[in-house]
Amino acid sequence: MTVAKTTSDSKVSRRQFIGYAWAVAVIALFAQAAGALYQFVQPIVQAGGFGGKVNAGNVNEFAVDTVSTVREMHGFVSRVEPQGALTMSWTCTHLGCTVPWVESEKQFHCPCHGSLYNTKGEVTGGPAPRPLDLYPSEVVGDELVVDTSQTIQRTKFDQSQITPFPKGA
Numbered sequence: 001m002t003v004a005k006t007t008s009d010s011k012v013s014r015r016q017f018i019g020y021a022w023a024v025a026v027i028a029l030f031a032q033a034a035g036a037l038y039q040f041v042q043p044i045v046q047a048g049g050f051g052g053k054v055n056a057g058n059v060n061e062f063a064v065d066t067v068s069t070v071r072e073m074h075g076f077v078s079r080v081e082p083q084g085a086l087t088m089s090w091t092c093t094h095l096g097c098t099v100p101w102v103e104s105e106k107q108f109h110c111p112c113h114g115s116l117y118n119t120k121g122e123v124t125g126g127p128a129p130r131p132l133d134l135y136p137s138e139v140v141g142d143e144l145v146v147d148t149s150q151t152i153q154r155t156k157f158d159q160s161q162i163t164p165f166p167k168g169a
């Protein structure tokens with residue numbers, strides 16, 4: 001006489017299935033929490049954005065005697081001479097308002113308390129205590145790369161503040 005062999009030993013019982021499901025759910029929950037924590041601790045600023053190195057553009061785009069507003073760098077490229085340009089922050093040195101370049105006035109004119117700055121960022125009027133701050137910058141290939149992770153305070157303009165451009169740019 002043969003006895004039918006049950007296969008219940010090789011199957012997962014209901015209790016085991018619920019146990020596995022719980023384990024998977026708990027692992028998924030921890031993975032999701034770890035992912036959220038990882039994103040939380042990442043720096044807000046991504047490479048290439050404000051707070052890091054920003055490509056302000058091809059040096060040939062900055063004509064002599066022009067001021068270009070570069071939103072990505074929160075500032076300006078002021079091509080004060082053929083040999084190069086100043087890379088300046090748009091933050092007013094009085095109380096921190098954003099200073100626009102006013103083309104019709106050919107100067108930076110802070111809307112908050114009326115500070116005025118010339119194309120070199122020097123104060124020509126109003127309560128600002130010092131010139132617009134500079135960003136360090138360099139030309140890589142033909143691209144002007146501006147380091148917005150830091151600013152350089154100054155008391156006056158001098159020639160060494162100009163980032164040299166390649167000949168013919």
Ligand code: FES
Pocket residue numbers: 092093094095096097110111112113114115126127128
């Ligand atoms: S914040 Fe610009 S003049 Fe006061």
